[in-house]
Amino acid sequence: MRFLLAPLAEQDLETQLDFLLARSPHAAESMLESVLDVLARLANGEFDGREVVLRSGARVHRWPVPPLVIY
Numbered sequence: 317m318r319f320l321l322a323p324l325a326e327q328d329l330e331t332q333l334d335f336l337l338a339r340s341p342h343a344a345e346s347m348l349e350s351v352l353d354v355l356a357r358l359a360n361g362e363f364d365g366r367e368v369v370l371r372s373g374a375r376v377h378r379w380p381v382p383p384l385v386i387y
Contacts, residue, residue: 317355317356317359319352319355319359328384329351329384332347332383332384333347333348347381347383347384350381351381351384351386354379354381354386355386358379358386363379364377365377365378365379365386366378
């Protein structure tokens with residue numbers, strides 16, 4: 317399955333992975349697997365996230381994948 321991330325989201329993910337890789341490659345791998353799992357489940361329509369309202373007024377759904385949040 318293929319996903320398209322916004323440039324800022326891709327940058328945030330890379331920053332988190334680089335931080336973890338330097339400290340614990342296993343933790344970095346685990347976090348990436350968690351993110352990819354949630355993205356795949358969302359693509360398959362397996363669940364809806366909690367709706368939140370952004371400062372801009374936009375209504376979005378969110379799915380936490382600590383330490384990240386997918387909108």
